Amino acid sequence: MAAARTQPSGRRDLLDVPVVGRFLRWKHARTSMQAVLLAVSALILYDGFWGPQLAPKNLAGVLPWVHWRGFAVLALLIAGNLFCMACPFMLPRRLAKRLLPANRAWPQFIRSKWLAIGLLLLFFWAYEAYDIWASPWLTAWVALAYFAAAFAIDGIFKGAAFCKYVCPIGQFHFVNGMVSPLEVKVRQPSICGSCPTKDCIKGRYAPRSQLRTLRHSGESRNPSSGTQLPRAAAPTPSQTPAKSSTDVSTPAGLQLVQTGCELWLFQERKSGNMDCTFCLDCIQACPYDNVGIQLRAPTSEFRRLDAWRSGVGAAAQRTDLAALVVVLVFAAFVNAFGMAPPVYDLELWLAAQIGVGSEPVVLAVLFIAGLVALPFALVASAAWCSRALAGGPESVAATATRYSYALVPIGFGMWLAHYGFHFLIGALTAIPVTQSFLADFGIPILGAPQWELAAIVPDSWLVPLELLLLELGMLVSLTVGYRIAREHQRSASGAVRALAPWAVLIVALFAVGAWLMMQPMEMRGTMLG
Amino acid sequence: MLAALAIAALAACNPRGEQPGNLDVTVVSVSPQPAAVGDAEITLAVRDADGNPLEGATLEVEGTMTHAGMRPVIVATESLGAGTYVTQGFTFTMGGDWVIIVRATLADGSTAEQRVALKGVQGEIQMDTRSEKAKESN
Numbered sequence: 103m104a105a106a107r108t109q110p111s112g113r114r115d116l117l118d119v120p121v122v123g124r125f126l127r128w129k130h131a132r133t134s135m136q137a138v139l140l141a142v143s144a145l146i147l148y149d150g151f152w153g154p155q156l157a158p159k160n161l162a163g164v165l166p167w168v169h170w171r172g173f174a175v176l177a178l179l180i181a182g183n184l185f186c187m188a189c190p191f192m193l194p195r196r197l198a199k200r201l202l203p204a205n206r207a208w209p210q211f212i213r214s215k216w217l218a219i220g221l222l223l224l225f226f227w228a229y230e231a232y233d234i235w236a237s238p239w240l241t242a243w244v245a246l247a248y249f250a251a252a253f254a255i256d257g258i259f260k261g262a263a264f265c266k267y268v269c270p271i272g273q274f275h276f277v278n279g280m281v282s283p284l285e286v287k288v289r290q291p292s293i294c295g296s297c298p299t300k301d302c303i304k305g306r307y308a309p310r311s312q313l314r315t316l317r318h319s320g321e322s323r324n325p326s327s328g329t330q331l332p333r334a335a336a337p338t339p340s341q342t343p344a345k346s347s348t349d350v351s352t353p354a355g356l357q358l359v360q361t362g363c364e365l366w367l368f369q370e371r372k373s374g375n376m377d378c379t380f381c382l383d384c385i386q387a388c389p390y391d392n393v394g395i396q397l398r399a400p401t402s403e404f405r406r407l408d409a410w411r412s413g414v415g416a417a418a419q420r421t422d423l424a425a426l427v428v429v430l431v432f433a434a435f436v437n438a439f440g441m442a443p444p445v446y447d448l449e450l451w452l453a454a455q456i457g458v459g460s461e462p463v464v465l466a467v468l469f470i471a472g473l474v475a476l477p478f479a480l481v482a483s484a485a486w487c488s489r490a491l492a493g494g495p496e497s498v499a500a501t502a503t504r505y506s507y508a509l510v511p512i513g514f515g516m517w518l519a520h521y522g523f524h525f526l527i528g529a530l531t532a533i534p535v536t537q538s539f540l541a542d543f544g545i546p547i548l549g550a551p552q553w554e555l556a557a558i559v560p561d562s563w564l565v566p567l568e569l570l571l572l573e574l575g576m577l578v579s580l581t582v583g584y585r586i587a588r589e590h591q592r593s594a595s596g597a598v599r600a601l602a603p604w605a606v607l608i609v610a611l612f613a614v615g616a617w618l619m620m621q622p623m624e625m626r627g628t629m630l631g
Numbered sequence: 632m633l634a635a636l637a638i639a640a641l642a643a644c645n646p647r648g649e650q651p652g653n654l655d656v657t658v659v660s661v662s663p664q665p666a667a668v669g670d671a672e673i674t675l676a677v678r679d680a681d682g683n684p685l686e687g688a689t690l691e692v693e694g695t696m697t698h699a700g701m702r703p704v705i706v707a708t709e710s711l712g713a714g715t716y717v718t719q720g721f722t723f724t725m726g727g728d729w730v731i732i733v734r735a736t737l738a739d740g741s742t743a744e745q746r747v748a749l750k751g752v753q754g755e756i757q758m759d760t761r762s763e764k765a766k767e768s769n
Contacts, residue, residue: 153647156730156746157699168700236697236728443726443754528700542647553693556702622668622754625698625727 116181116284116395117385126395132382135188143190143245149539150242162238164528164535166245172525174275175518182284182395183275186265186379191252195264202257208267214422215273219429222270226433227469230440231462236625262364265379266413272379277430278514279375280507281400281578286378286385286393287369293392294370300362302369302384302393307356360387363413369393371412374403376423404507404582406589417507421499424506428477431513435614436472438520442621481506484603492591492600504590505604508583512608515575516615519568523623526564530555568619576612580605653680654745656733659715667753668726673718675708675733679743684714687738692718694749697728726754 117123125131142165150162157163170185177184198204225244234240248271255264265272288294362384363369365377369384385393407418417423439445453464485502496504534551541551559567583604587597655678662672673692677685690710695703704724708716723729729749736742 149647156695157697158695158701158703160699163699167698233697235699524700527702531700531702539647553695553703554705556700622726624725624754625696625701 113287113394114397115289116397118394126382127385129386132187133193136190136193139188139190140193143249145539146245147242150238150245153238153539155238157236157238158531159535159538160238161535161539162241162245163236164531166241167235168524168528169532171521172529175278175514175521176525178275178278178282178514179518180283182282183279183375183378183380186272186275187381189271189379191248191264191269192381194249195252195256198253198257204257204260206259208259208261208263212267214267215420215426216422217267218270218273219422219426221268222273222426222429222433223469223473225270226437226473227462227466229437230469231465261366262379262381266365266377273426274430276376276378277427277510278517279378280403280510281514282375283397283400284395285375285398285403286380286382287372287396287398289392289394289396291370293390297370297390297392299389300368300370301360301387301389303362303366305358305362306360306387306389308359309355310357311355362387366413368412371410373406373409373411374414376403376411376414376417400511400578401582401585404510404585407504407507407586408589418500418504421503424503427506427510427513428481429473431509431516431611432473432477434513434516434520435611435618436469438516438615438618439472441623441625442618443624444621446624480607484607487603488600491602492587492596494590494600496590505583505586505600508579508586508604509608509611511578511582512572512575512611512615515572515578516611518571518575519615519619522571523564523568526559526567527557527561529558565619569616572612572615572619576608579608583608653743654678654685654733654735655682656731656745656747658731658747658749661749665753666723666729666749666751668723671718671721671723673721673731673749674711675716675718675731675747677714677716677733677735677745679737685735685737686710686712686714689736690716691734691736692716692721693732693734694721694723695730695732696725697730701725723752726752728752 115123117126128134146162146165149160153160153162157167174185228234232240234244248269251268252264255268256262360383364381364383365379367377367384369388372378380395385395408416410416414420414423449461449464449468452467453459456464456467458464481502482498485498485505488505489496489498489501494501533548533555534553537546537548537551540546540548580601583601584597587600587604588594591597591600657676659674659676660672662674663669673694675690675692677688677690679685688710690708691705692708693703693705695701702724704722706721707719709719710716729752731747731749732744733747734742734744
């Protein structure tokens with residue numbers, strides 16, 4: 103059965119954009135993007151391990167910490183989770199799926215975000231404690247560890263366990279992608295209702311005999327690569343075995359030609375960007391061409407937090423998800439604080455107070471305070487006040503979980519301001535480092551390194567731009583907070599009372615962020631010993 | 632797999648590796664002291680591979696930071712004789728840890744390079760605070 107193009111849902115769809123849409127529909131689109139980033143990763147690994155150990159002169163110093171972070175947050179702002187879409191760690195992971203059994207279920211006791219939260223905390227601490235930003239060698243080790251972890255975990259466990267439960271970068275994108283303007287989404291829900299096979303979650307299968315015929319006629323691609331048959335030759339939905347969504351074993355006589363969602367997001371009930379890697383498997387798998395990449399309001403994901411979402415559950419009841427949000431929001435401020443002069447005074451004071459001269463220990467105390475204790479105290483206080491002001495049957499913990507999502511935009515605003523700062527003042531530094539890299543290999547086709555290249559905007563633009571991003575984050579947070587409150591409270595006045603403590607917290611975070619932006623940035627390594 | 636092979640091949644030839652410095656560079660002084668954001672003069676003592684004061688060379692000094700993404704400060708130097716050189720028009724643009732890269736074109740036309748760390752350049756706030764404290768003490 104040839105796939106019929108579903109009628110547009112009325113929303114703008116990236117797949118309908120002439121060139122971009124055609125590219126994204128191409129079955130090798132993701133692989134080609136991953137291959138580009140894999141090649142860049144290989145250069146980073148090489149230069150990190152064996153290149154000059156001065157970050158501004160090394161691809162491992164420049165590309166990850168200036169360009170990748172900048173592109174990642176800008177992509178989240180104007181589109182969505184494009185990094186996960188092009189993630190280079192996925193190519194060796196695909197290799198692992200072929201070489202290793204990949205048949206174990208992810209352990210029940212860590213089917214949450216707690217492990218990823220721990221890894222995020224570990225990374226943020228190590229980043230400062232060991233000045234990873236200043237060490238191409240350590241940066242290369244971090245990248246290599248990512249490749250190894252993705253390979254090992256997804257070679258052992260079913261699906262995309264690494265992406266969903268482990269990857270700290272993925273969690274950063276999942277949380278901040280909640281305010282992105284694009285979402286992978288069903289076009290016409292009624293079509294999903296009548297779909298008997300649910301290929302978007304189960305994958306698409308074809309009889310082995312048919313695959314052999316097609317292969318000999320030169321019409322098919324290698325099915326084991328995870329790509330799909332040409333649409334005209336694709337098996338009908340009726341050829342896909344109807345199984346439970348958790349059963350991914352291949353039935354006798356059939357071969358998987360297109361994986362369904364490996365993060366267990368069933369399109370029919372999927373809502374929002376949480377856990378979505380924009381892998382486009384669902385788009386490739388759907389025999390009705392009923393999944394698109396649709397434009398949405400940046401606040402839409404925060405509606406109906408009590409509703410059950412496929413692969414996620416009810417966000418309002420996910421304590422781990424709320425904790426992930428809170429850690430990432432406060433990490434945005436702590437990470438930027440690490441570049442402001444007052445942090446050095448604080449480090450020295452704290453070292454004197456606890457009588458420890460080891461910087462990693464002092465930073466561990468600071469990070470536990472800034473990313474665990476302080477957020478817990480502030481969020482718990484806001485929740486307690488919110489409950490006291492507006493009443494209601496919900497516990498303080500449940501209130502904290504529900505309203506924590508309102509902090510996502512202000513946190514994202516801070517990440518944007520910080521990483522955007524580095525990108526704007528250093529975007530052109532990739533040019534001389536690349537020139538230097540090529541020249542060292544005797545192929546100076548780009549000329550001599552022009553080390554003076556750096557910024558793409560005048561310095562005077564930086565603070566106003568950062569403040570603008572932070573203000574937008576604050577305003578969207580307040581809007582989201584009110585919507586959450588309005589959905590949960592019977593009256594508008596009750597919603598305002600419930601929101602008030604959260605609004606104070608959001609404005610306070612904005613004030614801290616603005617103060618940080620006004621500080622003269624410093625880039626220091628060790629302060630102690 | 633191909634990427635791993637490519638990396639191994641690149642590593643084998645390794646033209647990007649750290650080259651042993653063929654100059655001995657010492658920061659004699661930074662003025663004003665302590666080093667802080669703003670205009671500065673860096674005086675360097677430079678010796679050649681044999682340990683002799685480097686004479687008759689043209690020195691370029693690049694100041695960069697340990698964090699990638701900053702615009703480096705690249706200036707010429709003036710020779711004070713006896714292997715001592717002073718920067719012309721150098722400016723610390725940000726507080727933090729700096730690296731001073733000295734590139735020399737020797738009298739025979741050959742080139743040499745060496746780096747030296749300059750940590751803890753103070754930011755604007757500390758300067759303001761220092762100025763205020765100085766005023767108070769006066």
